[in-house]
Amino acid sequence: MDLGSIYFWDSLKKDVDKAIAIKTMGHDQIISDLKKALCSDFPDTPIYTFGSRIMGLASDGSDLDIYVHAYGNDVYTDKPTHTMLTNQMKIANAIRMSSENWIFIRTVDGMCPLVVVRHKPTNIMCDISFSRKISADQNNLVNYIFELQPIARYMVTYLRGWAQKHGLTKFRGHIFILMVIFFLQIRGKLPSIKDLQANLPPNFGPWKTNFVKLGLSSFNMKTVALNESEVRNILKDFFGYYSEFNYAQLIVCPWLGKELRRTMIQAHMPSGSQRYYCLYVSDRHAIIVQDMMHLNQNKAFPIAQHDLRSFKAKCKDMKMNTK
The missing domain is CATH 1.10.1410.10 (Poly(a)-polymerase, middle domain)
Known part of the structure; x- marks a missing residue:
């Protein structure tokens, strides 16, 4: 919307209000289902949500970013460690075994490895990270x-x-x-x-x-x-x-x-x-x-x-x- 438009303010407020509604809706079901899927390999592991949905900047189709604070993540490294890559494999396998609630999409390599999944009950795409809480x-x-x-x-x-x-x-x-x-x-x-x-x-x-x-x-x-x-x-x-x-x-x-x-x-x-x-x-x-x-x-x-x-x-x- 152009700054000079008579609809500028109403349109912007609508977008912000919608994003804040997404932020405040909570994602408890997603976290609960993920903890259930990971309970064998990562019992009692803290899980955090972040990204545009948590900052009040998202739209309906935005992904949810999730961080799994797994063992070995407290040590700073410039590159993913063997432990982190092992955790990636464990998370991917756990998602595959939990097909009732999850669809495994792919793994992503690089400086910040990911497991990309879709949560079936909410149809929300999720990027699961596990290497850096930063x-x-x-x-x-x-x-x-x-x-x-x-x-x-x-x-x-x-x-x-x-x-x-x-x-x-x-x-x-x-x-x-x-x-x-x-x-x-x-x-x-x-x-x-x-x-x-x-x-x-x-x-x-x-x-x-x-x-x-x-x-x-x-x-x-x-x-x-x-x-x-x-x-x-x-x-x-x-x-x-x-x-x-x-x-x-x-x-x-x-x-x-x-x-x-x-x-x-x-x-x-x-x-x-x-x-x-x-x-x-x-x-x-x-x-x-x-x-x-x-x-x-x-x-x-x-x-x-x-x-x-x-x-x-x-x-x-x-x-x-x-x-």
Whole structure:
């Protein structure tokens, strides 16, 4: 929906309300059925849900992300261990043996192995992970940020639909979450992730996945009013900011919450992440959107220069053509 449309606000509210309804519906049956399927190999194992359905950003057809906190997952590794790959096989076999409630789809290899399944009673596709709880922890942080500044959820919801409409397929929801958070930090509406993690020790290898829940008043900030005028204006400001952002020189860095040159990243990262210096200054990245917790990851690595040019042009159009 165009920002200037008379239907803009009603349409956006409808999308947000629907996503929040999905978030609050609960997924107890899915978790219960999964625990039943895994009880022999993974008794009393904690299971967490995360992803767009849990952040209030989903549509009816969205997948549910599930994390199984299996044995061996507390040790940080850059690559999947033999134990993790064994767990993948066990989960896949358990799903196959539980055909009453589950349909096995496939396994996915890579840095974060998955078992992809469908839950029959709800017809919801599920991506089951079991190697890193950091993704679930990131979702907890995003949900907290959405509570601090509810306008952030409205912005991400709008931007996902806007990107889809304009064929900006490489700009996915998780990228917009980080870009929106960073933009609101730049505008003095949100604290940095560094401030939310101040004085906390790393708890997953070199990374911090926990944070302190502080109100905006602790940072001398206020909640942005949630109404049609404010949302329209802040989205226009978002488009203006990113239409002129110096992507070749700067990093979208929610951890620091301020503009940072690529060449300065090593000096500003916490101990333990400096060895990833080469990732950030590499000219091969059209855009660098740093993960909030896994600080050696560029979440926008699939975006090529032509994708970025299209994005900047569309942002400029939105800035110029919105009253």
